[in-house]
Amino acid sequence: MTRSSVRGGSRRRSASGGSDEGGDGGRRGGRRGGRPRRILRWFAMVLAVLILGTAAAGYLYYRHLNGNIVKGKRNSGESGVEKAEPNADGQTPLNILLLGSDSRNSKENVKLGGSKDQVGAKPLADVQMLVHVSADRKSAAVVSIPRDTRVKIPECEDPDTGETYPETVNIINSSLQRGGAGCTLATWQNLTGVYIDHWMMVDFGGVVKMADAIGGVEVCVRDNVWDRPLPGVPGGSGLKMKAGTKKVKGKQALQWLRTRHAFESDLGRAKAQHMYMNSMIRTLKGQNVFTDSGRLTSLAEAATESLEVSEEIGTVKKLYDLAMKLKTVPTDRFTMTTMPTVPDPLDANHLVPKPTDADKVWSMIRNDVAFDKGGKKGKGAAASARPKETGPPAAPAGGLAVTVVNGTAGEDSTQAPVGSRAAAIAGALQNAGFTQATASAQPGPSSRTQVTYPKSSGAQGRANALSVAKAVGVPSGQVRAVADVVTTTLTIGSDWREGTSYPKQSTPDAGDLPGSADALNGSEKGCMPVYAPYRY
Template identity: 35%
Template sequence: MTGHITEHDGDGDEVRRGGGRRTSPLKAAGLALAAVLALSGAGAGWVYWQLNDNINSVDINSALGDDRPAKPTPSVSTSAATPPAEALNILVLGSDSRSGAENQALGGGDSTGARSDTAMVVHLGAGRTEATVVSIPRDTLVTRPSCPLESGGESAEASNVMFNSAYSVGGPVCAVKTVESMTNVRMDHYVEIDFAGFARLVDALGGVTVTTEEDIDDEDSHLTLPAGTHHLDGEQALGLARTRHGIGDGSDLGRIGLQQQLVKALMERIAATSLLSDPTRLYEVADAVTGSLTTDTGLDSLTELVGLGQSLRGLSADAMETVMMPVVTAAWDRNRVVADEPEAGELWESLR
């Protein structure tokens, strides 16, 4: 799906692919939060409390215990003065939760439960000067491991089930355990954003400008756009991120292409918006970021999020790669895919 959407800066001008300003979602969030605290002056205590209280968290480490891949030994040299940041793997999920009226309206109904609509493994290299973002198609058939349940007990292991069923069955804990089982890569952190949070973030930034190279008409995502350049508000951007039937071959693989390009366009918008000179908008962005997040307990405070964002200051645009886990159509179901081996295994090995 590469080439179906073009990024623009805040003024609507096309940004050259492979160059120009670009930053990562985690970097942008961390630096925005740090700036909010710096600008808040006498109200810093209240601002910190308000934003910190926004964040929901799940204790994934306690839930999974030792039944998971080992943490790798850092491979970079250390010094007492400036110890380098270790490599990190972060599972980032976009949830299609219908919890609350706002999510129900954006999701197009009052369905209960939630699934992982978008799944990305973000690998930050040692020293934080390079990164790889790997998208996992939600329609991938996997073996879902037995997972601890919030209600007590454990779910049964299940073979040939869709990847996004892990979140439906056991929430963030089961999503992390399933990814670790698939990849044998330890997930150091977990970050989740829901429908409403993503839309609020786009609106807080004043929308995002994209160019589509073909008409989009998708009843499921409620998005209709003629080919051309459009400035999208939050609800429309969410519709673009959810579009699959209205473009290309209608598969989840096409949607992943749109999602990866939309993330880049959103990050360009953040880079082009003068947040530091507009404290009100800066706070709105930070409030949208924290208000939409569920994280593991290792990232559930402003101090931890800001620290992560600041550690990414040396990450350049050219050092970030977006890829999709290699997949092939399942032999027994043309509407589903399975990991394409040995290529998929080689990708995960490269992250380890």
């Protein structure tokens, strides 16, 4: 008998249930080795299905959140402000414009915000704040502009209809009606000289959703308050609260943010909004949002359903990345302020930027100087904020037509213009080789000196304008393109009332805010005073 037949017989016997222990033990040994492998394979398959299913669900939910976000054009107006160059560490400041719209174009907003006769009307931006995050992400500043501040609104094009709105002078909240949030952004850039990276806008319903998702925001009033209509004073937000501290959410949170009469003015309302914003930041920082999936989901839903954003940040990932940049700033390095203003000499119901003080605030933003004393001095930041100029060389000075405008009265019209300023500066330019420089007979009141050039002239026009600015010492950050000029134009602002060389601008030190900015540190809780007629 061959060895092979013996093997074969052994296998057959073993297979038929014989008593060959070795053979049977082999089968049992096979089961012990095979079953774990099969179990592992099944476990791996199930795990793969779960992972893929979860990933698919996650992807679908991510797409759902992205689908919630409404996007719009970043800039729909005339603005030649340049983005700051990175500092030595490759960092740039981050500037975000936050807008609160009074839109009544939904049932929810009408219910929350008032009159049905405004349904279908273009909304106004009654809340406007610039959030500035320093290049090193160690401090942040918020500057509000009251809604009734009279400013120059540039030419804007409505991105939805294509309608073009000419340049005008009006209160700043109307800019939203003249080309959407992108026009409001352009208005801010022209007013401040600050490049704004993004905008975000929320309406009445969005405020309620966000307040509820956060779980409420703590606010405080010194007296019982009821913001209601009074004889001769219609309107009112409806806010009714007992004196002391209370967590507001839903409709009451919106009422807090809209209260104006009971806090005496738009400036008081801005202060109350700053207190709310500080409290909201403290609340979010105190919550374990990223370890609480339920809270994170509700916040993500509320945020994406509530916000309209500029198109370049119109995804969940980009909004998350922005949030992470803000998250690094300590609470006590947030500073809330309002742009210094004075009553408008043309209309007692309006405001205008306060000369010197307002531009000092914007200078600190432009130069990335911290609003609190915990920051570094501004010398290094100022240098990093100036863009490095590239492009074609300027045309020969003698061949450039330059118009010089006397704007020394300032936009607030509280100062008398300085006589013959345009002629004096035109003469200085002629001496510098710009033989075609001429003084305009028409004044153009401006609080800030600037050099403008035709937008249609592109890079060459900018190079020519920069050569004019350099000849009289005007910083390159005050050179911009506009649509309504035909030659390079130097407008002498109220910040240059004497001399033929633009006065050197000193960079403020950290924390050197004017008192009129009404600063509030993020760590301060504060308590709002109530105007006497609205106490109960």
